[in-house]
Amino acid sequence: MKNSYDAIVIGSGPNGLAAAILLQQQGLSVLVIEGRDEIGGGLRSKELTLPGFTHDICSAIHPMAQTSPFFSQLPLAQFGLSFLHPVADAAHPFDDGTAAVLYSSLEKTAELLGSDRQTYERLFRPLLQDFKDLSEDILGPLQLPKHPLTMAKFGLKALPSAMHLAKRFKTREARGLFGGVAAHAIQPLTNIATSAIGLVLMANSHVSGWPAPKGGAQSLANALGAYFTSLGGEIVTGNFVKALKELPPSKAVLLDVTPKQLLQIAGERFTSFYKWQLKRYKYGMGVFKVDWALDGPVPFTAAACREAGTIHLGNTIEEIATNEQRTVDGQHPELPYTLFVQHSIFDKTRAPEGKHTAWGYCHVPNGSTRDMTAAIENQVERFAPGFKDLIIGRHVMNTADVEAYNPNYIGGDINGGLLDITQLYTRPALRWSPYTTPAKGIYVCSSSTPPGGGIHGMCGYHAAKKALKDVFGVRL
Ligand SMILES: Cc1cc2nc3c(=O)[nH]c(=O)nc-3n(C[C@H](O)[C@H](O)[C@H](O)COP(=O)(O)OP(=O)(O)OC[C@H]3O[C@@H](n4cnc5c(N)ncnc54)[C@H](O)[C@@H]3O)c2cc1C
Known part of the structure; x- marks a missing residue:
């Protein structure tokens, strides 16, 4: 020094x-x-x-x-x-064994959304065209926007709650996919402006992917x-x-x-x-996090989930919204919305040959020390039967461990x-x-x-x- x-x-x-x-x-x-x-x-x-x-x-x-x-x-x-990219940026499985998928390609993602194809393209295409300008304005302090028209157009879409914006979609697939991404906001999906998180993260996927x-x-x-x-x-x-x-x-x-x-x-x-x-x-909800060492790839029922980097586990947008609200209210849902990442399917350096890693967390009330391991693993098992049998190592952190690890959390x-x-x-x-x-x-x-x-x-x-x-x- x-x-x-x-x-x-x-x-x-x-x-x-x-x-x-x-x-x-x-x-x-x-x-x-x-x-x-x-x-x-x-x-x-x-x-x-x-x-x-x-x-x-x-x-x-x-x-x-x-x-x-x-x-x-x-x-x-x-x-x-x-940076390494998975085949699909994110997938969103449902109880019937199917999944909605977020690909880097806007067209490919929209194509799989059936009757919501046009709505999806109309929502995201303008954001992609303006993404660079938008990033300059939204990734900073509140100021006179450098690109006022672009910001105004974005604001109209981004200000409503995620639940409100999802009403534009008719299909369970488009609504679920959007809800799963918007839930990264770590707030109830009925909160004003929760759409913004979903829109920015999904547009980011179509601009340059979700790499690691x-x-x-x-x-x-x-x-x-x-x-x-x-x-x-x-x-x-x-x-x-x-x-x-x-x-x-x-x-x-x-x-x-x-x-x-x-x-x-x-x-x-x-x-x-x-x-x-x-x-x-004000501080927001906390996280309960689990890391796994696995004996093989995660056996998701929906094939698309097996090639996606991130999986949003929570079924329909309605189920996710209910469980996120319950968590804000101080409860611990039995099957919490879970963010799940499988790095080793696109980064071979993460695990020995034939083995895999997985990373996941759910939201919990701020300061909660409840052990959510079983709840998270049940949620994964719901969409990937046989997952639990593959676990050969596990590391868990409750909110106290997360804060002890980094005092900013x-x-x-x-x-x-x-x-x-x-x-x-x-x-x-x-x-x-x-x-x-x-x-x-x-x-x-x-x-x-x-x-x-x-x-x-x-x-x-x-x-x-x-x-x-x-x-x-x-x-x-
Ligand atoms: C489980 C988990 C999952 C996440 N997943 C994602 C994700 O997938 N993608 C994403 O974009 N973001 C994710 N995030 C959020 C992201 O990590 C944070 O938003 C980001 O790291 C914040 O950056 P920062 O520089 O503000 O603070 P931090 O990254 O928290 O860094 C603060 C640093 O300051 C140090 N420090 C604190 N106090 C002192 C002190 N008094 N003296 C010296 N050093 C000190 C800490 O040790 C730490 O190194 C995740 C976070 C967690 C915990």
């Missing part, structure tokens, strides 16, 4: 690394301090079950990492990153870290910062943490009003706070720029700022851009 830096970033999640890279690209001296022994935050992989089986501890599928306006410009392939980094999510973190250090940046690991006074002097500090930790680390520098705002910040909330309409653009507090704090030179750069959770680095990018302008007089 040097005696002083231009900027210090606390936390090395995708947003912390994005912030550090943007600052370092301007020729500043930048230090990243990470609490754990490896960098990456939600981008880490490990042999969680058995030797030779590589599991993603947190994030598994990275559609937005590839289309991120910032990450997509970085030379990460030179630092070992390559070869070798595991950690490969993306490692590539970001290696690029940052190649520019002259410095990383220190194994040091959880408890207070700002522990840090070497710097002109700016950017924190890749959520409001609860922000208050602990920097609270004494804030106004009472800002502290009051941070204390009122408060009560198991993986989005850095509830991502509903009330906090979409005002996270972590209502301010002209949500990345600033009342303390000069102190910024928030985590997913607790717009645009929120997911692997895209855009929270970090916008926070660093603001710090560059305010502190260093650099306008990008």
Whole structure:
């Protein structure tokens, strides 16, 4: 460590690394301090079950990492990153053994939706044409849109709840497929603007797929870290910062943490009003996660599910909506909506020859410590009879384990706070720029700022851009 830096970033999640890279690209001296022994935050992989089986501890599928306006410009392939794509991005099985499928090809996806073919094409084709412009406007703070007409057209589709938008479709297949993706919002599907998540993620599939980094999510973190250090940046690991006074002097500090930790680390520098705002910040549902080592591929009844990277398990949109609402209400559904990923069918590095890995989680009430292993495995077995017989290793994390692993996941909330309409653009507090704090030179750069959770680095990018302008007089 040097005696002083231009900027210090606390936390090395995708947003912390994005912030550090943007600052370092301007020729500043930048230090990243990470609490754990490896960098990456939600981008880490490990042999969680058995030797030779590589599991993603947190994030598994990275559609937005590839289309991120910032990450997509970085030379990460030179630092070992390559993305792998499954045959189908996602599949949505039903109780009768059939499935709806999200392919990268819009036409192929629509074709399988029968009488909803035209509705589907009409909904998504304009989004694909405008996707680059849209990404610039929606993956950032609330501001005068650069592309107002495009944003207005998107807003008309995105503002209703997912349940409302699904009324455009007649078939169980189209409704289920859309509902399964929209449920990534980690909110009741009746909430306003839950359509936005479904629309953006599905459009992302048709623009560039739902890939995963070869070798595991950690490969993306490692590539970001290696690029940052190649520019002259410095990383220190194994040091959880408890207070700002522990840090070497710097002109700016950017924190890749959520409001609860922000208050602990920097609270004494804030106004009472800002502290009051941070204390009122809402966290959302948590996750219960299971990783499996398997003796063979998952025997899904629907053939399409056997070649899909992600499977949404929950049957009809109505069943998913009911179970998500029950979870918000503090209950633990018997067969919860489950997100399931099978990396080893498209990345052979993840498991020994002939063996497989699987990754899955369901939503649970924030802070719940209920063991949901059986519920999740019953949900998988429902659509893939024989799945349980293939399990040769298992690793589970309840919300307390998830938070113990990464202090940003408060009560198991993986989005850095509830991502509903009330906090979409005002996270972590209502301010002209949500990345600033009342303390000069102190910024928030985590997913607790717009645009929120997911692997895209855009929270970090916008926070660093603001710090560059305010502190260093650099306008990008
Ligand atoms: C189970 C799970 C599944 C997910 N699946 C997906 C997915 O498939 N696709 C997707 O796009 N997203 C997914 N996500 C969400 C995604 O991982 C997060 O939205 C993203 O990682 C947020 O990035 P971040 O940089 O804001 O914070 P994080 O990635 O959480 O990084 C924060 C970092 O800061 C460090 N830190 C915290 N406090 C301190 C401190 N005081 N001192 C030093 N270091 C500190 C932490 O150790 C951590 O490394 C998933 C998350 C989880 C947990």
